Amino acid sequence: MDLVLVNLIDGLVTGLLLFMLSAGLTLIFSMMGVLNFAHASFYMLGAYFAYQISVYLGFWMGLLVAPLIVGALGAGVERYGLRRVHQYGHVPELIFTFGLALLIEEVVQFIWGKDQIPYEIPGILEGAAFAIAGNTIPLYKVFMIFLSLAIFGGLLFVLTKTRVGMIIQAALSYPRTVEALGHNVPLVFMGVFGVGTALAGVAGVIAGPVLSTFPGMAVVLGSIVFVTIVIGGLGSLGGALVASLIIGWMTTFAKAYDMRMEDLLTWMGLTKPEPIWDSAWQDLWTLTSPQVADILPYLLMVLILIFRPYGLFGKRDV
Amino acid sequence: MTATTHKPQSADFAGGGVTLAGLAPWLIAVAFLLVMPFIFTSNSAITIMNQMAITIIFALSYNMLLGQGGMLSFGHAVYMGVGGFVCVHVMNWDGFFSGLPLPVLPIFGGLFGMGLALIVGSFSTRRAGTVFAMISLGVGELIAACSVIIVVFFGGEEGVSGDRTYGLPVFGIEFLQQIEVYYLIVFWLVLSALGMFLFSRTPVGRMANAVRDNPERAEFLGYSARWVRFYSFVAAGFFAGSAGGLFAINYEILTEENLNLATSGTILLVTFLGGVGFFFGPIIGAIVFTLLQTVLSLQTELWALYVGALFVATVMFFPGGLAGVIMMHVPPLVLGKLHLLVKPYIKVLVPGLVCILATAGFIEILFHARHAALGDDEMTLYWVTFSHLNPLPWIVTGGLAVGGFWLARRHAPELAEAWHEANTDRRASA
Amino acid sequence: MSAALEITNLRKSFGQAEIIRGVDLQIMPGERHAVIGPNGAGKSTLFNLITGRFPQTAGVIALHGHDLKGKAPFEINRMGLSRSFQITNIFPRMTVFENVRCSLLWSMGYRYSFWNMVARSQALTEGAEAVLEQINLQTRRDIPAGMLSYAEQRALEIGITIAGGADVIMLDEPTAGMSHSETDYIVELIREVTVGKTLVMVEHDMGVVFGLADRISVLVYGEIIASGTPEEVRGNPRVQEAYLGAALEADH
């Protein structure tokens, strides 16, 4: 039972981190109708910038400044890249962000090299916060939870209580109308892209020290963020949150408990062929849940797209 | 360059019946393919050409989806990969393979690629656009992940290898040498390219274009957009699978990398670089990309950076790809005004090229200065050896880059004007 | 003689709002029928219901006596009904000739064939050329349809709609957004290409249809308030009221 609680906390951390990425991606998609393939690359840039800043000014300045730089870069990409490609349609836009992701990875390698960089947790956050039955919960994870919650609080406030937030919210549901109402949509686009990428940047800053900072970190996380917002329903912030948590918990629990295919097959009334190593079905029989934990989200996405093409909470067609 | 008055429309011109003009490019291509090994005789050149030919088939197959059918796939590699794995397993099936002529083998790959496309297509082609793209991504990831889990079929990390020479000899040829494999691949290349070209000329191929442009209208012409997509998808699966079969013959090994997202992404890059709007676009893309990959990567560690930059620039400035750029020149050619462009081109492209090369040089020096071992300041660039501690190379490359850019910028309006002029039909407007 | 298109007590609601409130309509084969009405009367909704773009809430739509309920657009098309779109809806990246040829494929029995070469079929080429001649676009044959002028695109749209040989042709505001001379040209074109076919057209502008339609139905707030020959409809006081009322409202 204690372990369940611990896993719930771990899953929450993963889920919230995913949400910080998927929230930005959802905002961008809702406004502009473009799936930003390079979103995780901005997450990576966040970690690298924060590392570079932390070398000179310490972790906290990195946390403060790196997301701003990432956001500014994101806005620049929208202004000088995406806006240009926009005229050719959505598929070229998607391809553009795909190319951008490749390019950013190369540029990061060019600047910081191909090795993992020693981006570390600040001393004040090292150590354990508390322990549950011998399982320590690191202080840094508690910090991550509170920081992400604070950011979502802020985001929620901006979206529901401010004029800009109203425009963005309206644009989520009725993008054309908002444009018709005479708002400077290109500027809003640029702003939203900047904010979305800045959020990804924040995620990178705080995830870098624990999930390690290396040129492949964007690829590792990239497609899973996509999967999250597709499962949640494109354009739905609530859906993105639910999907992030589902994925966080699903993968955590699949890894934490060794559910074996063998048990399932036996339960279905099949007999295990012996000796198993000569059987053509050996791989199926010996499958365990940790083996497949990280591909479960993809399976879930494909199933959801088949049966509910607009995702769990989406109103609009994908 | 970008300020064109005439946006190239990638219309699909369907030629008339079989004419000499329609046949000529094919005959020239075949002649070229047959002669190539006599010009480039080394085994490695042939290996590169084999690789190119396989990539061409794969890219053409991909363009059946993206260019012809408007379906953006992030998981096309799995059809090629599965076809290839099947072919390797056939190679390892002693009793059967020894009675099978090797040139027939890719058919098995094609059939299994098609079979997989049949299953996946049955649910993925219901929609185009983002739903299709996401399903292809999900299925691609799933199958790629399965490749390390299902060891029986995919062989785990080290993959599955076979030996092509155990097949039934064809006219005494056992396919021991690369050159023999080359002709086998060329045979399949011509066959597949012709097959795909003709497919685009069939009713369902034509409707694939219609569905790409406007699925709703196509439905009101009596065609279900879903089934039109489905047929294209299955056909693309066949050709991808047969490309996989050729891969199996050429490399005699299939591994996880034949299935993964990186390979699927690469073929998107190849196809888009070549140009999705024209049938021959992916062919150019495959040739250029293979050369970049093999030649450029011998020259510089940063090749992927340059390819990435090239790709992003293509998407931003030439969405029609290389083929689009080539076809932009057809209207001036038809009007007989191509010569008007020569001088402005020289004025813009030469400084532009200098700028690009100098920038690359600057980047190389910077990279060397940053990442080379201490004390190892010697480097060779454009056949010149120097030390990166010397400020001169920095100044020269930097200066050339800025100067080239400035010159190219200065002459750009001239080019734009010439371009406008070359595309204007005086007879019509007068 | 049975009706080509018969609509019985058709209803359609979007959420709370009922847009089509019990429409009955009978259109005989060979008849040119126009549905007119002021803005917001539900003309386009009615049109989209008939062509299977939206499902109806209640009622029956029958084409040659066959119920259309639950049929996908392509199935309805195969049953002999073809439609145009209010917003020009062609295949912009394909040539004019290709546009027309594509619309001939199904009716000529090619279905999902991948063993016939379209270019080798004499019948297809001739059929497409004939349609091009009908709509006067022979000279524009080989340019991408997206580069045509607006009026030409509308003409092409009509060409695509009639090419498949459907016997019931539905046109959705074919002259929307056109100048007078263009309108006259399109009306004349419609008259020529629909000889011997059943034509159902939706039109906002009454003037357009008077010379063209055999019968006119007037749709106001989701109901047919009048139906008859142009003269009958013109004289109907309720029609006058509806249009004048709408005009007055628009003035405010």
Place this chain on the structure above:
Amino acid sequence: MRKTTGIGLSAVMATLLAAGTASADTIKIAFIDPLSGPFASTGTNGLHQYEFAAETLVNEKGGVLDGDTFEIVAFDNKTSPKESLVQLQVAIDQGIRYVVQGNSSGVAHALTDAIEKHNRRNPDDRVLFLNYSAVDPALTNENCNFWHFRFDANADIKMDALTDVIAEQDDITKVYVIGQDYSFGKAVSSAATSFLGEKRPDIEIVGNELHPIGKVKDFTPYSRKIVSSGADAVITGNWGADMLNLGKSVIDNGFDGPIYTYYAAADGITAAFGESGKDRLRLVTEGQTNPPPNDRAAAYIEAFKAKYPDGNMSQTRITNVIEMLAKAINEAGTATDVVAVGEALEGMEHESMWGGTLYMRPEDHQLIQDVLITVHTNEGIDYDLDNSDYGQRMEHRIEMAGMDSPTTCKMRRP
């Protein structure tokens, strides 16, 4: 469009010719390993060690035969089996007869298979494959061939040595085995289970599992299982980011026993573990650097570090490859007849710069050598890794490890 091909290919040829016109008395060795992509740093570092070894150990000493020198020709395989085969073909075309490769057993399998086929089909330009790092046991067992020589101890031999050390520690009663889900991870797992069962039947394997390779973002759930299983030690075959993330996660989440592993040093990993991994990480490896076994080794490392201050002397077996190849060429009296060179290598004994004797076992072409257990620490470190003050200090030395280990290899000689 076809013309483009012509121009492009002539560029290829120009490149190839340029590379091919080196002087006739160099013996070229193709280094086929990743120089771009995620494993580029390992590859680049390996290349530097080869270049340094060839220069210092052969060329500066007058070369082999009649003063022929070694030249390392680098080929970037991007860790892709397909690219490796293309580069192999290019290398063969350049007249190269010796191929060295090490990163990824997958690539090694592809190369050994391709080289075997090539040598069978082209008896005139045969090639030797000197595998310096790919440790999948299959390469010297069921998939062995005459052309393949392995200079690293294979995964089984290393596990044999490692379990010798674990067996001596009485306070270890529960062990958790975790690895990447592919051939090497599985080999480690099965070797650990069988050796422990043999040597210390009382040790309980409290967990034995595989996770997807390179796909796990967060190892916390695994660490939780390890901690709650009450394991005294962890054995893993993980490498790269999977090693670093697993190790850090296990330590962060409260595990306080030793972590026994294969690859947790250099290429940024030593630096990234730093203090947190001190006295916790134990590696099974070869080639003693701390303390340096002799003055020659110390001088060698210092010279290397002087030339490559950012580099690591992390793959000491590279010097063994170069020295033994040079010796074999001298013994065979030829560098072009690789059969003769191969036969000279078979059964060769050689005193390693890093201490101990090396013996190339003829039955399976597996080099038998001393295997070390080292600990990650900053105490008693003469030569650190990643310039982090931390390095690997030797704790145990198992001499001629796996000398009598069984092999299923049925070597077919030309």
